Amino acid sequence: METPEQIQARLAARFPAAAVTLVPNPAPAGMAALLVDAAHARQIAFFLREDPELKLDYCSNATGIDWPEKEIVETTRSTLADPAGGPPRTIEQKTKRIQPGYLEVVYHLYSMARKHGPVILRVRTGNRTDQVTLPSLTPVWRSCEFQEREIYDLFGITFEGHPDLRRLLMWDEFTGHPMRKDYVEPDDYEWEPTPHEEVLEKAKRHYAAPEKEGTP
């Protein structure tokens, strides 16, 4: 099978307007992912499915990942040559920058016809608000139908073009997106016989909370 780099090159040639970048994977399993922009994701997906070389007709896994806002401390080193001719001095400069949070959907693509894979496709949203949208790949691979519903439910990404986008696992009245990293669990703690620190913390919050109906 072609390497991700080759695929990236072909995609760049085929869709000049699309931004396709490689996301390296440092793990020993090492399989770089193709990061495509949301606007062209469906076209690229159709291409990957239909391309006779690749024939990625099977989307095994589709999942969301939450990357919250992160403070990145970058250390830049600049070497200054000593005008006096001494050994060069190294100046370390620490810059803090806030990497904006985003949500990401990862698709693992295989080919049943050619029995190869995987090709990993990533699509990212611009931010982490509740109104983030991505194109649905369900028209390309039916197997995304429930998995994208699950992502919509647990991560709060709206998929445009999904035939039936509803919550999959939680009930319809539910408002949160539990798989996001900043999700706060409901205060359903009342009693637990092994009082670990975090349990006590929860208990404190529970009993301090204004009288909720039904709690003793």
Place this chain on the structure above:
Amino acid sequence: MLGTGLLKGLAVTAKNFVGSFHDPKRYTTVEYPEQPTKLPENYRNFPFLVFDGEQPIDGLRCVACKICEAECPPQCIYIIPDRDEKGRPTKKPKVFDLDVSVCMSCQICVEVCPFDAIKMDQHFEIATADRFNGLLLHREDLAKSDAYYHSIHPTEAAQVDEILAEAKRKAEAKAKPAAPAAPAAVKPPEPPAPAV
């Protein structure tokens, strides 16, 4: 011919019906309360604490290091180390609670324990109507003798004994050249090889 499949099926059920009266392969019921359940040696249900000697609480191998508490996936172990009058740790648990209403019998506490102090019990008849007292096992409930451990997991217990004896020999050999006044700073022995 139509119906042969049905007749064959009837023959099989008839064979099983008749067989259930004379063929032990076709009568597999173990009548539970009367006929004892044969539990394999490896069977595990809930953890217990091993004690050496006669005194259940004083002889506990547990040193209240809280490793199992930290590693327990569902967080069902709760330990408070004991301290003597001067506030020094006595390396014994003051409280060792196990919430069997949460425990999932995964045996990770046994695997991570460096002192072979916590082992898996085989007793499963613990159904109770007492929600708040019956399902929380305290130190006193959990402490069981080494002999009991030997009786339920003989092979594993023998291996554990060897490892403990080895560790003790090493510790003694190490302690001799050192100052005898040094407290029994026994380095925890390596975690035992996965038990058989």
Place this chain on the structure above:
Amino acid sequence: MSPAVWFGEVGASLLAMDWTPAIASKLAPTVFPTGQTESAFAERLPLLLRDAVTGSLPEPWRWLANSLIAIVAIIVIFASLFALLTLAERKILGRVQNRPGPNRTGWGGILQPLADGIKMLTKEDIVPAAADRLLHFLAPVVLLALSIVTFAVIPYGRHLVPVELDAAVLYFFAAGAATELAIFMAGWASRNKYSLLAAMRALAQLISYELPLLLAFVPVVMLAGSLATTGIVAAQGGWLGGVLPHWHVLTPPGFAGFVIFMIAALAESNRSPFDLPEAESELIAGHLTEYSGFKYALFFMAEYLGMCALSGMAVTLFLGGWHAPLAALEFIPSYVWFAVKLLALLLGFIWIRATFPRLRIDQLTRLAWKFLVPLALINLLTGGFWVLTTHWTGGMLVVRWAIALVLVVGPFLALGRQFQARYAPRTYRYA
């Protein structure tokens, strides 16, 4: 009090009685043409017991009392048979499935039905808020009543026919068919979607299976020349050479009729593999979904009684009724033979339940209309042929059997081939 003790006490009181000559005369042994003597006391014991109670009453009252005793006896005997049957079914199913079944309530589980009954009696009776209260209450009562009235015309022994009717068979099937209406009542009144589906299924099943059921015994009526159950049983008396009884099941049209009748009876009594109204894996409990407590027990009882009644009718129509299989076994009382045959058929019901999966509703109706009804119609022809050729002897007897067998087996094979063209085991390829 156990039955044995009860019988013992009654027997003792009988012996202590001052026997009137009228009763004593009944004790005279009957001499059969075969030379065997009937065990008169045993044969007539039920009647004697009855007469011991009612013998002294004046005539109109005596008739009433006799009828009441018959009713009570039927209800008591078949209710206890129902209780034992539930236990037997659970134990036999257990044995088929390699386990003992209920064995801890009483000795060997014998008290299990009692425990179930007590529990059912003391359960809360729930009527859904939206249900039709009257129909919801009536359905089990009607069902049970209809199941019980069918017992009236079955000859249980030589002298044991509760009601002798000329058109007993018609009466039986008229009452039996109405049970499905009670199921429909239950399904409709419950206001539950599953119950409603069950009700519809029950009606479809009723319409489909009434026909083969009725067609199946027409050859028997033709052979016996009577619609009365007593007449049909009488027609099956006697043995060929003392060993081969003249049962209808041993004639080609009778055998085919018996098989069709039993299949239709399975469907009629909603037993597996035709338990579609109650289909547990599809409709929760079908028409029973909203019934609790004793009403549910009544349904259960009605189902088993219906099964008993149909088996009893099958015994009467095809298996020689209360006649013994061998002339040498005549000395055993006739009602014992009836009971033995009845239990054998009931065992068959349980055995089939333990083995088969369930049909689908369209397959069920298709089986009835495209398979059983044609076979039953052809069987009518076979029956006619068999009746017309009763006088053939010698070499013609062989011809008679050959033609009848062809008429029975041929259509079966032809229809079976049609089925096998559609559904057959397959062979598989490997990658």
Place this chain on the structure above:
Amino acid sequence: MIMPDAARPETPAPSPVPAPGPSDAERDELRRHGILLTSIHELANWGRSHSVWPLQFGLACCAIEMIAASMARFDIARFGSEVFRPSPRQADLLIVSGTVTKKMAPQVIRLWNQMPEPKYCIAMGACAISGGPFKQGYNVLKGIDRFIPVDVYIPGCPPRPEALLHGLMELQDQIRAGRTAASRPTVKAAQASGDYPVPDFGPEDLEPPANPAIWQPPALVRPDKP
């Protein structure tokens, strides 16, 4: 309880279930006067205890062990309990066999409401008792006894089929003794209307998250910090 060989406080914890009905002495007294009422109760309880029909209702992993308990090796039929009724109207026993999620909890309580009295509940496995290994989950109800009175708790993950049989025998003893959870005075007083309140789906959690008439946990104490 547990502990064949270790020391254990001699006095058993007081049973939370007070035995209703007349005491043995009273019963004898009544019997002497020819009053049969008590023995009819006993007969009814005997019948009920030997004919506990469970609801055919599986939730999660424990349901498989529940099925296994009804299969040939263990054969719950010996106790007269193999009649797994799929309709709650004919069931006596609700075996909560597995994790009750918040999405499922209202339906479990509805099923419980649909069962006719007298009815019993067994919480089988860690998840049903307290949420078990999944108790930290946002969608997991931390124990079915927040909404339903439970007669017998069977810890284990999952409990062996034998443990379920043992729990069933415990339940039979309770039924025979006439002290089941639903007959507790507190429960009865709270459930005068007969129906247990079914919680609604809220935007974050069930509303209410527990039924205070049923769920009365003791105060939380920390042994080292009073």
Place this chain on the structure above:
Amino acid sequence: MTTAFTPTPSGAHVRAVHDPFHGDLLEISMGPHHPSTHGVFRMMVTLDGENVVKLKPVFGYLHRNHEKLGENTSYLGSMPYTDRLDYFCSMTNNWAYALAVEKLAGQPVPERAEYLRVILAELTRLLNHTCLAGFLLQDTGASGTPLMYAFREREKILDLFEALSGSRMMCNYQRFGGCRIDATPAWLAAVRGIVDGYGAFLDEYEELITGNEILLARTQNVGVLSPALAVSAGITGPMLRAAGVDYDLRKVDGYGLYPRFDFRVPLGAHGDTYDRYMVRMLEMRESIGILRQALAAIPDGPIMDPKAKIRGFRPKPGEAYGRIEGPKGEIGFYLISDGTPNPYRYRVRPPSLINLTVLEDLCLGHTLADAVIILGSIDIVLGEVDR
């Protein structure tokens, strides 16, 4: 440019909704408490008479937040939770998770452990397919007998699991870089005994039911799945192969030691419920072959890689997707490590959930009774569907 796969439109089979002759449609909510939804699964079924015209599955009644818990627990701590995903097949779940972590950390596995994994996975396959056959027949209305025979054999295999790992269902046996407990010769002999007797059991079972005309009529041409739809919908496992697509990860990926074993992959031609049942029966016979070969060839040696860590396991940052051919289909784990003891993202690729994608397509036009057995033949476990 290309055809998009969209679900079959619901209601396409409604003949005449407002036709007074046909009457109204009946909407039934099957589940979450229903005897044949295999757990707390719910189908909103719309019926025209008894025919299904619309079927919407509702999930989440057993959503126990597996993935969230996995992100809050250590790598080892998630292992016992994987037991509880598909609670019939804890051994294969363990293996898939261990494989993913081993890929993530580059952890080798000793040969004996690989052999043990193959043996246990094939035993799990036997167990799962046997139980499926039992449950499927229970759904068709056989009153318990096939299920009882299936569970009779299941108990034998569970005894093996219990003797080896200490628990009947929740084995928690595999570790990153090997297995937890070594198999004794007596255990291997016991496996040999079970494997030798299994063929006879399958023969008897097939005699009981496979030729049964009622079963043939109930299952043949019911719920036909086309190969094109199967591939697009990501169907895996026996269900895919029953549709005639040759895709078995044991052959395709060749993970573990499967390339060493000689076995065949049975394929169906019709893709109906009968094929799904029969493919599983045939797969069991192949599994017996694999087990025989593995038992004959299993070497002595260590079962854990000496460098493998039990406590304090922290893989380097990166990600990995490990998948194996579970009995129900492709079970995969997608892990992202950020260098901490807990995975940053822990994702389970659940075969049961994805195989359910086509449930409505299979059921439309069939009756309610067929919908029940189609669901049964898909072989789902709710612990894995909802996680």
